[in-house]
Amino acid sequence: MKSKKIKNKHYTNFATGHINITIHGYAFVNIEGFQKDIFIPKNKINRALEGDLVQIGFRKNRKGIKKAGEVLKIIKRKNIKFIGILKFNIQSNLKHASVIVNKIHVNIIIPINNKNLKEYHHNDKVLVQIISWPKKLQNPFGKIIKIFGTSGEYNTEIFSLLEEYKIPYKFSxxxxxxxxxxxxxxxxxxxxxxxxxxxxxxxxxxxxxxxxxxxxxxxxxxxxxxxxxxxxxxxxxxxxxxxxxxxxxxxxxxxxxxxxxxxxxxxxxxxxxxxxxxxxxxxxxxxxxxxxxxxxxxxxxxxxxxxxxxxxxxxxxxxxxxxxxxxxxxxxxxxxxxxxxxxxxxxxxxxxxxxxxxxxxxxxxxxxxxxxxxxxxxxxxxxxxxxxxxxxxxxxxxxxxxxxxxxxxxxxxxxxxxxDKPDIQKIFFLKKVIEPLGYFLDLKNLKNSINNLLKKIKGKPEQNMIENLILRSMNKAKYxxxxxxxxxxxxxxxxxxxxxxxxxxxxxxxxxxxxxxxxxxxxxxxxxxxxxxxxxxxxxxxxxxxxxxxxxxKYIQIKYIKKFLGKEFYGIITGFTDWSIYIELLLFQIEGMVRLRDIKDDCYVLNSNNCSIIGKKKRKIYHLGDKVKIKLIDINIEKKQIILDWNNYEKNTK
Incomplete structure (x- = not known):
């Protein structure tokens, strides 16, 4: 929705919307009635956090195309309480700690004194509340209101997850x-x-x-x-x-x-x-x-x-x-x-x-x-x-x-x-993904065609990936x-x-x-x-x-496969972004990630169809559904991330 015009000599257009901040620090604001979101550079976010309702200013060029904008005002915070991992930092004689929150782009600073120094421990999983954010500082200050225990332990992860999802677990x-x-x-x-x-x-x-x-x-x-x-x-x-x-x-x-x-x-x-x-x-x-x-x-x-x-x-x-x-x-x-x-x-x-x-x-x-x-x-x-x-x-x-x-x-x-009936755009995407793998989808007889597809992929390495794509193409059942x-x-x-x-x-x-x-x-x-x-x-x-x-x-899966660090496995490519490839480890049925910048044999870029990547020099192409051999090189339980490496490994032919 459009907001009331506010005074600001740098901008000629003003609007209100919810902000989406990427892991890289820049953001987009969704404005009702606009086909494209407004891009917000890192240095123009102005203390906004993921999901906040914000007021932004922006300009248009002569062709009416909207240029990058700036957050001018935070109208309403989506959240001021977050769950994260407590990390201690001691520099000079100044004692402070930070809470690393995966779901926002900044860490929250926790002042430490002799009283709470005994209470808090490095790598505690905590519930923290933002109490202030001075204009000149890049990070907000917060206070810890609940400690769940050491990050990565079973009870810690259970009860912090229940807190995050606001799920009651005790009866009065x-x-x-x-x-x-x-x-x-x-x-x-x-x-x-x-x-x-x-x-x-x-x-x-x-x-x-x-x-x-x-x-x-x-x-x-x-x-x-x-x-x-x-x-x-x-x-x-x-x-x-x-x-x-x-x-x-x-x-x-x-x-x-x-x-x-x-x-x-x-x-x-x-x-x-x-x-x-x-x-x-x-x-x-x-x-x-x-x-x-x-x-x-x-x-x-x-x-x-x-x-x-x-x-x-x-x-x-x-x-x-x-x-x-x-x-x-x-x-x-x-x-x-x-x-x-x-x-x-x-x-x-x-x-x-x-x-x-x-x-x-x-x-x-x-x-x-x-x-x-x-x-x-x-x-x-x-x-x-x-x-x-x-x-x-x-x-x-x-x-x-x-x-x-x-x-x-x-x-x-x-x-x-x-x-309800499936999303037709997602069905088209499914069709586009499976055709390079040798499968066909008849849009005129969709249900029978999907059942035939399910029969053909049974027992194949790409079975789980295609089944997940079919599920994603379907609308959610509801009451x-x-x-x-x-x-x-x-x-x-x-x-x-x-x-x-x-x-x-x-x-x-x-x-x-x-x-x-x-x-x-x-x-x-x-x-x-x-x-x-x-x-x-x-x-x-x-x-x-x-x-x-x-x-x-996913937490249990990641904790389990940590013992297999350094081992080699087969996987199926399940997704691409501009920066990474997602691969499902067939033995564990969980996705890991290969960063494109870590692949040494060529410089790979995402094709316009979002279904493949291609090397700039050797022109080698990898498609969704391709079977590859990879190595498990790192596990991050806190972020629930699996980092993989496929250097020196060739694509496996079917």
Whole structure:
């Protein structure tokens, strides 16, 4: 937006916008209505920090092209508190320290006296607040308001990350007391609940899971028909709207799964006990029960509250072994469910769903939470079995509400998980990247073409890079009361219903379904605007959580590969900038960086297509997706950087 004109004899144009400062010290200001950002030189930033709302002055030449500008005024700081690493400097007899903050371009000076000298330590990770910034100084002064511990240690990195993302990790005494009261009452009332305790039921989860959201029951009705129940923990039965516990769950919106630690949405007495569908215990659930034949045709649907008793818990590995060896506990039931899941997968793909199987990087930690080994967890038959049944449940429930209730009245609605069509510019970029690698993308039949591409790259070195590009080309799925369908799954109706212990969006879905099923005239439903606001909030918190989980995973990955310094590895080129090349280390599935200035055999520059670099003398070209051999030469845990060297190594031909 344009600002009021201020007096300044050097400039004829003035505007207001947010500043983006590069790691090299110069900046750009985004001005509403301008096609290009205004460039700000290093010496014209005038104490602005990343993201600040600033007022700038600039000139235009005769052709109307905007020249470099200057920050004239800081209207609003984006932030005055930062997390960084404390470094001591002793020059002459003047004692002071600096906090190095990766996310801003200047260090923050911390005055040191005898009192805090004993309190602070070199390489402490700290939360610092800017208290002043004299005009004549290049750096601001700050004060330390929290110390997390030595940089690089597990607990230090966890709790500083939680602070940075403003994620609460402790429950107040009032919240814990409220949860305890719910636990003590238990309230296992079977009134108006379908009793499923005599039907074979079990859970399938990761080996370290404690919060069992879902259980499956199966009963053979005749030679060709089975009754299958998908039972989801009835969290909304225990947590009433507007209670302290409900407000806390909404604030958190989701559980967070770091490597080696879970930050739960609900207190553990609920998430790991009362609401968890543990074996050999009566548990309340909200269920989708259906009859299905051997061809995958659903003959009958039922939705409602139940009480179940799980017979046993399985891990994914145990179920995978039973499927592979064709023997073991509940083999016949598991085999039937697996065959049904394969039919459901086939139907979904035929209907146009994109089938993206991402391999997850997992770590084993020692007693001190240091990573000691890495393994890649692939999507196996057991995962497919659970995934398809959960997808079916989420689809059928949203379909049931939409077709049976939403059309009757304008004030009846639901919370949907929606996914818009992909960004066409990113699809064009994907097409441009894969063609030099020998792959093709048909834009007229995009979904089938993407699925064919995914099949062709399976097992190839460039698989992970291309899969990531496909993911980046897609819009983010989100929650909304305004249904547009789910592009990636090719579903007209879809919701999240199956994980209420760890997602608040699912609690909303439970409450609305219960309201509609009971035609609850005594309870007034809130407005669509209220639920749309909650949907947007859950979407925002989900994205923030994903970012935090990824950042912590990168810390664990970098800490793990530090032991391999000086070793040689194969990698795939995944990105270029004007100054560097990004390479994914295939063994670890993490990106490192080669600085262009460090390559000795030629002077490489970025081609205009941003998909390749070319040597000025030898004209040698490197493309995205090329496999190269590199050496791991440096690790910076604080900046989460991996520095690589590929001098004297040739590009590997496929």
């Amino acid at each position: 005494k009032k919240i814990e007391d409220e949860a305890k009261q719910i636990f003590l009452k238990k309230n296992l009332d079977t009134h108006l609940r379908r009793d499923m305790r005599n039907i074979r039921t079990f859970t399938i989860d990761p080996f370290d899971a404690k919060d069992f959201d879902d259980a499956i029951s199966i009963k053979k009705l005749n030679f060709d028909i089975w009754e299958i129940g998908i039972h989801i923990s009835d969290v909304s039965h225990y947590i009433n709207e507007e209670t302290l516990l409900d407000k806390e769950a909404y604030t958190r919106a989701t559980s967070i799964y770091f490597v080696g630690k879970v930050i739960p949405m609900l207190p553990k007495i609920l998430s790991n006990d009362l609401c968890s569908l543990q074996p050999k215990k009566d548990r309340l659930s909200f269920s989708y029960i259906f009859n299905i034949d051997s061809k995958g045709k659903i003959l009958k649907n039922w939705f409602g509250k139940t009480i179940i008793r799980s017979d046993r818990k399985f891990t994914y590995d145990e179920v995978q072994k039973i499927i592979y060896e064709k023997k073991g506990d509940f083999y016949e039931d598991i085999s039937t469910l697996f065959l049904i899941s394969k039919i459901l997968t086939k139907k979904r793909l035929k209907n146009g769903a994109i089938y993206l199987e991402k391999v997850e990087v997992k770590f084993n930690l020692d007693e001190r939470k240091n990573p000691i080994s890495l393994y890649l967890e692939k999507h196996n038959d057991a995962h497919q079995l659970i995934e398809e049944l959960m997808l079916l449940t989420n689809r059928k429930i949203s379909e049931f509400v939409s077709l049976n209730f939403n059309k009757e009245s304008s004030n009846k609605f639901y919370i949907y998980r929606i996914h 909304s009361t305004k249904n547009i369908g789910h592009y990636g799954l090719s579903f007209i109706y879809y919701t999240h219903f199956t994980s209420p212990i760890r997602r608040y969006s699912d609690i909303i879905a439970h409450r609305l379904l219960h309201y509609y099923l009971n035609n609850n005239a005594n309870k007034k439903i809130k407005t669509i605007e209220f639920y749309e606001k909650q949907s947007q909030y859950c979407s925002d918190k989900e994205r923030l959580t994903v970012d935090a989980e990824r950042e912590f995973l």
